[in-house]
Amino acid sequence: MSSDYRTGREGEFTYRGHTLDELQSMSLDEVAELLPARQRRTITRGLSLEHQKLLDSAREAGEEETANDPIRTHRRDMPIVPEMVGLTFEVYNGQAFQRVAVEPEMIGHYLGEFQLTRTSVEHGQAGIGATRSSKFVPLK
Template sequence: MAKKTQKRLPRRREEFTYHGFRLEDLRNMGREELMAVMPSRARRKMIRGFSRNEEQLLSQFREGEHKIRTHIRSMLILPEMVGREVEIYNGKEFMKVEIQPEAVFHYLGEFALTRRKVAHGSAGIGATRSSKYVPLK
C-alpha cells in the first residue's frame, strides 16, 4: 500500500511562467535553449560547467532521492529541481527548503540565510552616560 506521493506546488491564480515559458516547457528544453532564457550569471555558471559535487547533487535530484542534504550553496536551481525539498547547510544547521518555481535560476544559498536578525535588549548599567537615568528595579 505504499503510494509514491509527489509534493504539491502551491495554488496560484495563474500558471507560473518565466519569460513567457511555462515550467513544463523549461523542463523539456535542451541545454542550449535553456541557456538562451536564463540570466547572465546563471548562463556563465552553465558555460563554465558544474563541479563534481554539483554534478552528484544534480544526479540525486534526477534519481528522485527523497532526503537530499547538501553543503553546496553555490548550486544553481534548475527547472527539474522545482517541487523538491532540500536541506541546505547554513553554517550551523540544515534548513529545510521547498524549491518553488520562482526560485528557478537562483542559488540554493539564497534560501538558507547564514545570519539571523539581531534583536538587542536595553543597555546595561554603565553602558553609556544616558543609561544611568534608567530606573533600577
C-alpha cells in the first residue's frame, strides 16, 4: 500500500512529490490538482461563502504567527489545504468544540475526519425484567 505523503530520507515531508514549502507557495487551484477527487471537486466548483470565510481567517492567523488562538468553526466539510498547516482549529462535533491541530499529514482530508461525532457504546448487564432471557441471570 503506497501513501501519497511520506517523509524523505532527511525527514522532510512531501505530498505527491512536493515539499511543504512548495505546496504553501502554490495557488489554491494548483493545490487542488494534487488533492483527491472529492476535495478537488469541492474546490474547483467554488468554495461556499462560509468555507471562504474560514480560509480567509486561516490566512490571517497564519500571517500573525504569534496568536495561538484557535479558529472556531462548524465547517467539518472544509478540505485541509497547505495554508492551514500549523494552525489550531476548534471543530464542532455536535455537542462541543474540540481542538484539532493541523499537521502536514492531514493535507487532503476534511476537518471533520479528525473530530468524532459519535461515542463508543459500552453496554452493561441486562437488568431484571429487561428481556425474557434475563430471568435466567443468577441474582446476587
